[in-house]
Amino acid sequence: MKKSLAALLCGILFGVGLSLSQMSNPDKVLAFLDVTGNWDPSLILVMAGALITLATAQHFIFKRTQPICDTQFHLPKTNAPIDHRLILGAVIFGIGWGLVGFCPGAVLAALGDGKFEPFLFTAALGAGMMLFSWFHDTK
């Protein structure tokens, strides 16, 4: 229960962060990606704000041996090799991201606008994920 409440608080902060920075608006994201057009560098500052805050906080968090509500930190290995799968996945994601300007967090933050497009995109996103598990679980 404590884990769920902590996650709820974090989700609220994340959602407000996405909305305040307008990253839930694909126009804003596409304007960042359009470097040869009327370029909007805002996304760089979103990343800068997030990275400075997170890196500083983690400096202290990782001095602990475990998190508050769990017995271990669940971290992917930082020394795992950069393989074809990682790069191919990033290429596929990059094409999809550039087509509309929605990444998974942004589209969830846009659902509340009540428009048709974010719902359709979310359904397709889920289908893409199911397609992935289907391919990779049957192999």
Add this chain to the structure above:
Amino acid sequence: MENFTPYSAFFGGGLIGLSAALLMFFNGRIAGISGMIAGAFSSTDNDRHWRWYFLGGLIVAAALFNHFFQAAPATYSRGTLVLVVSGILVGYGTRLGNGCTSGHAVCGLARLSWRSAAATVTFMSVAILTVYVMRHLLGMSS
């Protein structure tokens, strides 16, 4: 660059960073949204319910914030086919590449992960190229 919004971008980013920091501090988890969506539906992970609270909090908080303070509504100029193809690519690609903007470009970079750095450079470059092709070669509006 009259559309540049440095302050709201920086402070919004700060909140995203704070959220990721608190999730690591309390639950020991990475705030990667694509992994969280997939994990929320996992049938093998018994410790998955916190993900529903995070995602629910995100959706409701963003909805309320946008309702009262939204700077500009999205125009959504893409058609149904492009939306569906894009969604499938984002869903499949983020699973294959183990992460999206939040997992790689925020959480991974903050931990100085080389895999995340490689993924971030790749998906940013490909997305920039995609927008270039769509807007400037194919001439699609916005």
